[in-house]
Amino acid sequence: MNFDFNDEQREIKxxxxxxxxxxxxxxKVRELxxxxxxxxxxxxxxxxxxxxxxxAISEEHGGQGLDTVELVILQEELGYVLAPSxxxxxxxxxxxxxxxxxxxxxxxxxxxxxxxxxxxxxAITPDAEPIVGAAQGASILVLNEGEGGKxxxxxxxxxxxxxxxDTTRAYFRVSADGGEPLPGDVAxxxxxxxxxxxxxxxxxxxxALEMAVAYxxxxxxxxxxxxxxxAVSHRLAGMLWDTEEARSLTYFAAWxxxxxxxxxxxxxxxxxxxxxxxxxxVTNAALQVFGGIGFTWEHDLHFLLKRATVGARMLGxxxxxxxxxxxxxxxxxxxxxx
Amino acid sequence: xxxxxxxxxxxxxxxxxxxxEENHPGPIPQGGDQVQFEFExxxxxxxxxxxxxxxxxxxxxxxxxxxxxEQAIFGAELARAKAPRPANVLGLVMGGPVVIAHGTEEQKExxxxxxxxxxxxxxxxxxxxxxxxxxxxxxxxxxxxxxGWRITGQKVWTTFAHEAKWCMLVARSDGDAPKHKGLTYxxxxxxxxxxxxxxxxxxxxxxxFNELFIENAYVPDENVVGGEGNGWMxxxxxxxxxxxxxxxxxxxxxSQALGELIDLAKQTGLAEDPIVRDxxxxxxxxxxxxxxxxxxxxxxxxxxxxxGPEGSIAKLQWSSTNQALTELAxxxxxxxxxxxxxxxxYRYLRSRANxxxxxxxxxxxxxxAERVLGLPKLR
Numbered sequence: 001m002n003f004d005f006n007d008e009q010r011e012i013k014x015x016x017x018x019x020x021x022x023x024x025x026x027x028k029v030r031e032l033x034x035x036x037x038x039x040x041x042x043x044x045x046x047x048x049x050x051x052x053x054x055x056a057i058s059e060e061h062g063g064q065g066l067d068t069v070e071l072v073i074l075q076e077e078l079g080y081v082l083a084p085s086x087x088x089x090x091x092x093x094x095x096x097x098x099x100x101x102x103x104x105x106x107x108x109x110x111x112x113x114x115x116x117x118x119x120x121x122x123a124i125t126p127d128a129e130p131i132v133g134a135a136q137g138a139s140i141l142v143l144n145e146g147e148g149g150k151x152x153x154x155x156x157x158x159x160x161x162x163x164x165x166d167t168t169r170a171y172f173r174v175s176a177d178g179g180e181p182l183p184g185d186v187a188x189x190x191x192x193x194x195x196x197x198x199x200x201x202x203x204x205x206x207x208a209l210e211m212a213v214a215y216x217x218x219x220x221x222x223x224x225x226x227x228x229x230x231a232v233s234h235r236l237a238g239m240l241w242d243t244e245e246a247r248s249l250t251y252f253a254a255w256x257x258x259x260x261x262x263x264x265x266x267x268x269x270x271x272x273x274x275x276x277x278x279x280x281x282v283t284n285a286a287l288q289v290f291g292g293i294g295f296t297w298e299h300d301l302h303f304l305l306k307r308a309t310v311g312a313r314m315l316g317x318x319x320x321x322x323x324x325x326x327x328x329x330x331x332x333x334x335x336x337x338x
Numbered sequence: 339x340x341x342x343x344x345x346x347x348x349x350x351x352x353x354x355x356x357x358x359e360e361n362h363p364g365p366i367p368q369g370g371d372q373v374q375f376e377f378e379x380x381x382x383x384x385x386x387x388x389x390x391x392x393x394x395x396x397x398x399x400x401x402x403x404x405x406x407x408e409q410a411i412f413g414a415e416l417a418r419a420k421a422p423r424p425a426n427v428l429g430l431v432m433g434g435p436v437v438i439a440h441g442t443e444e445q446k447e448x449x450x451x452x453x454x455x456x457x458x459x460x461x462x463x464x465x466x467x468x469x470x471x472x473x474x475x476x477x478x479x480x481x482x483x484x485x486g487w488r489i490t491g492q493k494v495w496t497t498f499a500h501e502a503k504w505c506m507l508v509a510r511s512d513g514d515a516p517k518h519k520g521l522t523y524x525x526x527x528x529x530x531x532x533x534x535x536x537x538x539x540x541x542x543x544x545x546x547f548n549e550l551f552i553e554n555a556y557v558p559d560e561n562v563v564g565g566e567g568n569g570w571m572x573x574x575x576x577x578x579x580x581x582x583x584x585x586x587x588x589x590x591x592x593s594q595a596l597g598e599l600i601d602l603a604k605q606t607g608l609a610e611d612p613i614v615r616d617x618x619x620x621x622x623x624x625x626x627x628x629x630x631x632x633x634x635x636x637x638x639x640x641x642x643x644x645x646g647p648e649g650s651i652a653k654l655q656w657s658s659t660n661q662a663l664t665e666l667a668x669x670x671x672x673x674x675x676x677x678x679x680x681x682x683x684y685r686y687l688r689s690r691a692n693x694x695x696x697x698x699x700x701x702x703x704x705x706x707a708e709r710v711l712g713l714p715k716l717r
Contacts, residue, residue, distance in 0.1 A: 001347060001407050002340050003630070003637040009339065069339050213711050228714040230700075233707035240706060241651045248630035249623070255339050270623045322619035323612075329622045330600045331609050 003251070005073070012070055016077040019050065024081040026300045033167045033303055038084035039134065044116065047087060054114030056192075057094050061110035068192050068257035072199040072250060079203025082303055084168045086119055086134030088200065092193045093120025096142045096149050099189030100182040105151060109140050123174045124190050124315055131314060135159050135172040142182070143174060149186040150179035166310040168303055188261060191268035194315050195253045198268075198275035202250050204308045205243040205275070205282040211301065212236060212286040232289060239282045246271070246278035266328045273321035279308035341633065343411075350404070351411050357388060358419040366422055371544075375425060375501055382424035382456035391454045392430055399438055399450050406636050413587030417594070428498060429453035429460035433506055436523075440564035440572050449504070449525070461502035463493040463526070463550055464573065471701045473508075474517045474570060478552065480509040480524065486558040487511070489526060492551055495695075499535045499548035502528045507557075508569045521569030525561040532556065542687045543678075585632025585652040592625045592656070595663055595685070602682075603670045617666050624659040628652060650706050654699055657692035664689045 005013060023043055032038045047053065056071040057063025064070075071091060078087060094113045097105055097120070112118025121138035125131065135141060136159065141152045157176040164171050213236055216227030226232045253267035283305035287294040294301045312318060327333055343351065363381050366374050385391045393412045395401020404412065424430060434453045437445050452458035469476040478491025489509050499505070505526040512520035526533070532555035537545035564572035600618065603609045632652055664686040668675050675682040693699040707713040 001343055001633065001637070003633045004641065005339055213713065216713060224716075225714045227707070227711075228716045230704065230707075230716065233711075233713045233716075234700070234703040236711055236713065237651075237703040237706040240711060241654060244651060245624075245627035245631060245655065248634055249627055251339065251634075252341065252626075252630045255341050259340070259342065267626075270626055273619070274623050274627065319616065322616050322623070325619035325622055326615035329618065330597065331603065331615055331618060334610055334612065334615050 005069075009070060009073060013073050013077065015050075016074055017080075019046075020077055020081040020083060024083045029082050029084065029168060029303060030300065032084040037136075038168055038170055039086055039137075040084070043083075044086060047085065048116030052087065053090050053094070053116035053119065056091065057098060057110055057114040061098070061106055062114035063094070063110070067254075068195060069251070069254045071192075071196055072254040075196045075199040076203040076206075076250075079200035079307075080207045082168055082204065082207070082307055086121070086137070088196060089121040089132060089134035089138070090116065090119040091196060092122035092124055093138070093140065093142045095189040095192050095196075096122050096124065096144065096182065096186055097151070099192075100149055100184030100186040101151075102183050105180070105182065109151070112139055122193070123172075124186075124193050131162060131164075131171045131310075132174055133169045133171055135174055136161070136170060141174060141176070143176060143179065144186055144190060147185065147187065149182040150176075151182065152176040152179040164310055166303075166306040168307055169310075171310070188257075188264060190315070191253075191264045192257050194268045194272040194321075195250060195257060197311060197315055198246070198250045198253065198271040201275035201279035201308060201311055202243065202247045204279045204304050204311070205239070205246060208279075208283045208286040208301065208304050208308075209236070209239045209243050212239065212289040216289055226289075235285055235289065239285050242278035242282050246275040249274050266325065269316075269321040269324040269328070272315060273318040273325065276308075276312035276318045276321075280305075280312050283308045343407075347405075347407055347411060350408050351415060354390070354412065354415050355419075357390070358415060358421060361388070362419055362421060378422050378425035379456045379459075381422050382426055385424055386454050386456070391424060391456075392434060395434055395438065395450075395454075399434070399446060400454050401434075406640055410586040410632065410636055413584065414590045417587040417590035420594070424456065425501075426453055426456045426459050428462055428506075429456075429458070429504075432462060433460040433504065436506065436563060436572060436575065439575055440523075440568075442560075444560065445525075445563065452503075458503040459498055459501045460504045460506065461496050461498045461528070463496055463505045463507035463552075465495045466492055467494050471698055473573070474521070476508060476510065476521070478507070478509040479513070480511040480522055480557075482511075483556075486556055487522075487524065487562075489524065489552050489555045489557060492549065494538070494547075494549050496535075496548045496550050497546055499528065499550055500537065504528065505533075505550070508573050511566055511569070515567065518570045519567060521573070522566050523563045523569040523572040524557045525563060526552075526555060526557050527561075530555055541690065542684055585628055585635065585656070588652075588656045589625050589629035589632060592628070592659055592663065593622075595660075596621055596625060599663060599667050599670065602667060602675075606670055606672055608670050614666070614670060617662075621659060621663050621666065624655060624662075628655040628659065631655065650702070650710055653697060654702055654706075657689075657699060660689045660692050 051064055054063030055066050059065035090113055097109050113120045118139035120140045121132055121135045122142040123132035124144040141157055143150050143152055156178055157174055160173045162171040162173055216232055217225050219226050249271040253271040256263040256267045286301055293299050323334055367377055382391055389402055392401035393404040394409045397403040437449050466476050480487045480489050505528050507524045507526045508521050510520050511522035532553050534551040536549045538547045538549055539545050603614055608614045667682040668686050671682050708715055
């Protein structure tokens with residue numbers, strides 16, 4: 001048993017950390033978040049050159065053929081810098097087509113998704129209101145409906161841009177009457193997507209924790225760094241607890257996705273619920289540590305808080321995932337929930 | 339990343355599981371504390387005879403030399419089988435490892451085997467009425483006397499004191515030295531008139547713990563561990579002697595309790611209540627988080643020698659989850675769960691101590707803040 005990254009995975013992580021730190025500096029993220037289109041095509045091209053869009057897509061379809069763990073590593077790092085990028089939406093489309101598409105559909109769409117040259121976007125949601133990042137500019141849309149899914153050409157779909165609090169991503173409501181059904185079961189792909197999103201939430205929590213800890217060491221009140229006061233330091237210890245617990249659950253779910261698929265449904269919902277709660281509570285707690293300055297637009301924290309809050313709703317709210325957990329751990333089917 | 343067991347780990351687990359199936363002593367017999375203790379002593383003897391006592395101890399000292407992962411498997415399998423605890427748990431987990439790490443050859447020869455066989459029970463004399471979290475402020479005095487020491491003072495929260503032959507005792511041997519420097523670690527014979535044991539009744543009604551009143555008790559020089567003045571360092575290694583697999587077995591115990599809670603909710607018609615369901619799911623997630631965090635900590639410890647940050651929060655996770663679980667059981671179980679002889683009432687009350695015993699949650703948060711996050715100390 002080895003619950004840690006192997007050398008190759010470490011390499012992916014450190015390359016991603018380095019690349020993203022230089023490309024998505026806080027001032028760049030702010031610039032994109034305040035622009036109408038938060039996606040920078042030149043940066044997307046660079047990610048494509050690194051082979052990221054195809055990381056978890058099979059080699060026969062032009063991807064790197066790696067597992068959900070590697071996808072999760074990238075997604076955590078993307079969350080850590082809060083990169084505005086169509087990456088995750090494209091990855092979701094890849095997961096759904098690879099998981100549930102026909103051979104013909106896979107051959108047609110996956111190479112473009114893997115290279116990033118003809119990216120996809122997926123609306124995956126058990127919620128009534130589908131939201132999908134990065135639908136604009138996508139070559140193919142994948143809509144998840146109940147147990148199934150369908151492929152829709154962007155020209156045949158109704159795209160309505162949503163004006164959400166998180167402006168580091170472009171969100172849309174998508175609807176389409178027609179479309180080409182995916183013949184397979186989308187459930188495992190949807191679960192993997194949840195795990196990828198959970199990883200993003202872990203990255204956001206980690207970043208907010210580090211920012212708050214650094215501030216608590218330097219900010220002085222009553223002649224001491226505020227981090228010396230237990231009211232503050234215990235809050236920060238709690239933030240570490242939230243972040244690490246979410247991380248353990250997310251990494252396990254990522255491993256289970258490919259190595260122990262029977263455990264995936266429960267593990268995915270546990271990870272998504274816990275990581276969403278962690279990201280929202282840690283960013284909120286960080287705001288309290290920063291005090292007034294954390295409430296200002298000029299401080300970067302609010303971008304993390306807003307992405308965490310929207311991310312918690314995507315692919316099912318924490319309450320919905322806990323309801324699924326309750327059924328899967330032995331309470332049986334419950335009634336209707338939010 | 340590979341969370342499956344290696345073939346060696348699997349065969350370790352299978353061998354243990356088969357042995358437990360054949361040798362499980364059955365439920366703890368009724369008849370009071372003494373009957374239960376003798377039952378646990380017999381159980382440990384059985385474990386020892388088959389080479390399952392002291393799994394983490396090196397083979398040369400009578401242990402099994404198990405890896406950290408195997409120790410975790412051991413803890414989890416015992417919890418899974420609902421096996422009783424071995425009688426001499428403090429000797430196995432703390433006393434033996436301290437003697438192995440800091441003891442002389444004579445001490446290893448003298449003390450280790452009777453710990454494994456449960457022939458000699460060990461207790462721990464660290465805390466005092468005025469020294470709880472601030473252990474290094476302890477006041478129990480050790481005065482030099484020809485060839486040995488005379489100990490005077492008071493200790494508290496001493497589990498198994500009434501059964502114990504040996505007490506791991508930290509006392510102040512040099513009143514003039516700075517507080518962490520003037521301490522010495524002794525192995526005190528409990529069978530002397532100068533040591534009085536008084537049981538402490540706790541809120542559950544039972545008496546797991548004791549007070550020790552020590553009036554001029556004698557300890558020969560050969561029972562000093564780690565040398566005069568090194569008591570703090572020796573005590574710290576005992577406390578830091580991470581009980582590998584603790585998280586794994588604690589998580590297993592909790593998931594068994596969660597299973598019972600789910601049955602209770604079904605019996606009382608609350609299995610479909612959305613709030614109960616949400617709380618059960620939170621518990622299930624917390625338990626799984628503890629289990630996985632323990633596995634990450636084990637991996638980190640095997641690689642770099644110390645557990646990562648996830649290891650330092652395991653005790654916090656366990657105590658808060660166990661408390662929340664028993665609170666929900668009281669809520670779900672209704673009036674019957676509140677009756678004085680109810681199992682849930684007992685667990686609810688007993689779990690109140692979880693956030694105090696073995697390091698209070700408040701102090702653990704200080705430790706996480708200072709050592710993991712590097713925040714400044716208040717002191």
